[in-house]
Amino acid sequence: AQSVAQPEDQVNVAEGNPLTVKCTYSVSGNPYLFWYVQYPNRGLQFLLKYITGDNLVKGSYGFEAEFNKSQTSFHLKKPSALVSDSALYFCAVRGPMNTGFQKLVFGTGTRLLVSP
């Protein structure tokens, strides 16, 4: 069974500084990895995903994530944080497509707070 760990409940960063939100995963086979963002009282917005190919994935709003197979990690990064990036971020994983139906499993979320 697949699982995701987001070890930090909250990440605090000053505007203009780089940010990292951590995610590690466990899954049999090659993973499909996702990042979603949730603003207050809103649904989930897709940021980016890794399926195969280049380990550095670029997504929406200037975010990127690096897939590291040896460390089973998929950390979310942004070179320069904005106050408007403050939100709840979820990492999610599913197993490979060719092994039958796989459910999307979420981490517990990390709240990002960017201070002016």
Add this chain to the structure above:
Amino acid sequence: NAGVTQTPKFQVLKTGQSMTLQCAQDMNHNSMYWYRQDPGMGLRLIYYSASEGTTDKGEVPNGYNVSRLNKREFSLRLESAAPSQTSVYFCASSEESNYTFGSGTRLTVV
């Protein structure tokens, strides 16, 4: 395109009441899901439907039932609501690696 539409957006129930949360998608996706979101626990899968005509339990199915009415619609029913079911419920659909989420239903059971 509307994507995934959930109704209602808000609901308050008394303990023991029943209700059905509706979900419809217009993307011709095969798979559909119901998740609940609780503080500090992320999104947990309640039930899913891999394809039309099939449904399966997820991580937290107790107290819920589902119906995959057709390819577009996947409803979640609470037969006898309990305060522990106070949560935000999200419906989602997927095809291969593309997942789309609804805007959520905020349910309060008093």
